[in-house]
Amino acid sequence: MSRVRSCKLLVVGAGSAGCATAAMFGRLLPKHSVVLLDAAKEHYYQPMFTLIGGGLKNFNQCVRPMNEAVPKNVTWAQDSVESFHPDKDCVRTAQGDEISYDFMVVAVGIRPNYDKIEGLKDALDCKGSGVCTIYSPVYVQKTFEELKVFKGGNMIFTQPSTPIKCAGAPQKIMHLAEEHLRKCNIRDKAEISFITGLPVLFSVKKYEEALKDLASQKSIHTVFEKDVKSINLGTKEVTVQSTKNTEEISKYKFDFLHVVPPHQTPYALRGNKELADSDGYLTVNKYTLQHDVYKNVFGIGDCANLPTSKTAAAIAAQTGVLYKNLKQVMEGNKSKLAEYDGYTSCPLVTGQRKCILAEFDYDRNPLETFPVDQGKERMLFYWMKAHVLPPVYWSMMLRGYWHGPALLRKILHLG
Ligand code: UQ1
Numbered sequence: 001m002s003r004v005r006s007c008k009l010l011v012v013g014a015g016s017a018g019c020a021t022a023a024m025f026g027r028l029l030p031k032h033s034v035v036l037l038d039a040a041k042e043h044y045y046q047p048m049f050t051l052i053g054g055g056l057k058n059f060n061q062c063v064r065p066m067n068e069a070v071p072k073n074v075t076w077a078q079d080s081v082e083s084f085h086p087d088k089d090c091v092r093t094a095q096g097d098e099i100s101y102d103f104m105v106v107a108v109g110i111r112p113n114y115d116k117i118e119g120l121k122d123a124l125d126c127k128g129s130g131v132c133t134i135y136s137p138v139y140v141q142k143t144f145e146e147l148k149v150f151k152g153g154n155m156i157f158t159q160p161s162t163p164i165k166c167a168g169a170p171q172k173i174m175h176l177a178e179e180h181l182r183k184c185n186i187r188d189k190a191e192i193s194f195i196t197g198l199p200v201l202f203s204v205k206k207y208e209e210a211l212k213d214l215a216s217q218k219s220i221h222t223v224f225e226k227d228v229k230s231i232n233l234g235t236k237e238v239t240v241q242s243t244k245n246t247e248e249i250s251k252y253k254f255d256f257l258h259v260v261p262p263h264q265t266p267y268a269l270r271g272n273k274e275l276a277d278s279d280g281y282l283t284v285n286k287y288t289l290q291h292d293v294y295k296n297v298f299g300i301g302d303c304a305n306l307p308t309s310k311t312a313a314a315i316a317a318q319t320g321v322l323y324k325n326l327k328q329v330m331e332g333n334k335s336k337l338a339e340y341d342g343y344t345s346c347p348l349v350t351g352q353r354k355c356i357l358a359e360f361d362y363d364r365n366p367l368e369t370f371p372v373d374q375g376k377e378r379m380l381f382y383w384m385k386a387h388v389l390p391p392v393y394w395s396m397m398l399r400g401y402w403h404g405p406a407l408l409r410k411i412l413h414l415g
Contacts, residue, residue: 002096005077007035009326010101012081012091014038014069016046016397017301017315018107023071023400024323031073035099037091039080043069044137045393047312050169050349051386053134053143053258054176061390063137069398081108081268084275086294091268103296103330105322106282108269110165110302110310112136112261118230120259129233130256134173135165146256147177152189153255155181158228160262161197161243162279165302165310168346168358170194170260171201171211175350177258178218192220193252197227197243203309206366207348207358210375214350226250228259265303281305286362287339289322290329298326306342308362312393313345313404320403343367343404347385355381359405369409 008029011022014036022036048062070076079093090100112135114121123131124139130150132143155177159170174194181187194201194215201215201222202208215222226240229249238257242248264270270280274293277283282299283292286306291297300318302310321340328337342362349355354377361367368374374381396402 002098004098004100005035006100007075008033008102009035010091010099010104011036011074011107012038012104013107013109013301013303014040014043014066014076015107015109015301016312016393017109017318018105019043019069019071019398020315020319020400020402021105021107021300021322022074023398024319025326026071026073027400028327032075034074035077035101036070036074037077037079037081037093037099038066039078039094041066042137045390046165047385047393048390049134049137049140050172050176052140053132053173054349054352055144055147055180056176056352056386059137059141064394071399081266083268084272086274086291086297089296101296103326104298105326106269106275106297106299106303107301108266108303110163110263110265112164113264114261116262117228117259119233120231120261123231123233123257124259126233130236130254131231131233131259132257133259133261134169135260143173143258147180150181150186150190150256152186153191154253155190155192155256156238156252156254157192157194157258158238158240159194159196159198159260161225161227162262163310164260164263166346167309168202168348170196170258172349173258174220175214175218176352177256178220179351192218193223194220195223195226195228195240195252197225199224202348202358204358204360204364204366206375207356210356211348214377227262231257231259269303277305279305286342288325288337289318289340290325290337295329298322306340308342309344309346311344311346312397313359314343316397316402317341317343317404317406319397319400320406323400341367343406345404347381347389349382349385350377351382353379353382355379355385357381357384367409369405369412371412
């Protein structure tokens with residue numbers, strides 16, 4: 001039987017952004033004021049997927065049961081959003097319930113859309129096809145399985161032209177695979193290509209130069225402004241289309257193919273023209289995170305139309321701003337809201353103990369925490385990525401206590 005319930009704050013989505021938000025407001029508001037809506041039974045630490053795909057971590061290190069991720073003092077509605085009704089301050093759920101709210105935070109994330117590439121799903125589901133992706137908890141382990149059985153030939157890594165989670169990850173997995181081949185003494189038996197829909201390897205000049213140099217040192221062939229359209233397992237060919245001239249189609253033979261499908265927001269958001277833009281992203285003010293039209297609605301994380309790279313680090317910085325602003329709006333205080341500067345960070349793992357630490361803002365200017373050149377590969381950054389950030393995530397970020405390294409940056413840059 002469908003139910004109607006109401007709450008002070010509804011948080012839609014229990015990923016990184018939703019859990020952190022619910023935790024912060026669970027502490028601020030009386031018990032049962034915050035409802036966190038998500039049907040998932042498990043919570044993944046997705047930044048670890050690259051390391052799992054590269055064989056450097058085990059899958060069980062990135063996953064926890066959802067009831068451990070849901071913060072205390074928060075009511076978990078184990079259901080998913082079917083439709084948003086911002087004019088009526090309510091949502092409908094897949095189980096037919098209605099949840100009304102005073103305030104809502106939309107944190108539904110984005111997901112890869114496998115159907116956008118013909119033949120991809122079948123290729124991923126076929127063991128030994130050579131086709132893999134680290135972008136899914138279902139296929140991430142297959143990535144290392146396919147890598148282990150690769151004996152030589154064409155190795156292709158792709159990236160779409162549209163926004164994805166962590167735009168650096170398609171190259172990280174390539175560098176880890178390249179190193180794996182060297183360790184197995186078969187690097188000379190492989191031709192490695194990186195085919196991207198974008199015109200550059202990275203959107204910040206400083207890191208773009210570093211990544212270009214690395215690709216050229218490692219004899220990795222780069223192809224720009226081409227999006228993958230289909231995969232043929234029979235001929236072992238991938239078909240790509242130019243992003244500039246859609247008539248221009250080409251094919252590449254592969255023996256190993258790491259694919260990143262285009263991403264999209266869940267249909268409930270994508271199909272809602274009151275909340276989302278034409279690409280399906282929640283329309284928020286890029287500084288305050290408040291919805292453009294519905295002032296009791298805020299957005300955070302990958303589903304928001306923020307013009308910055310979609311990472312856990314970006315979400316950490318957004319949680320601090322969101323907390324201040326939503327609290328202020330709840331209190332009816334009309335003074336100026338806090339502003340998010342677009343901070344995001346991408347630890348560009350370039351080998352089994354090497355990492356470039358990209359950090360930048362909306363203007364695509366580097367905003368580095370450490371007083372060293374972060375554009376150089378360092379072991380320290382790898383160690384931070386592999387061993388420090390996971391516990392920071394589980395014990396601080398998910399609990400709403402980690403708002404990014406801004407304070408650390410100020411301290412380290414004193415003097
Ligand atoms: C970060 O804050 C964060 O969130 C937990 C990440 O996600 C896993 C990151 O990868 C990075 C790099 C940061 C930024 C932190 C520092 C200390 C630079």
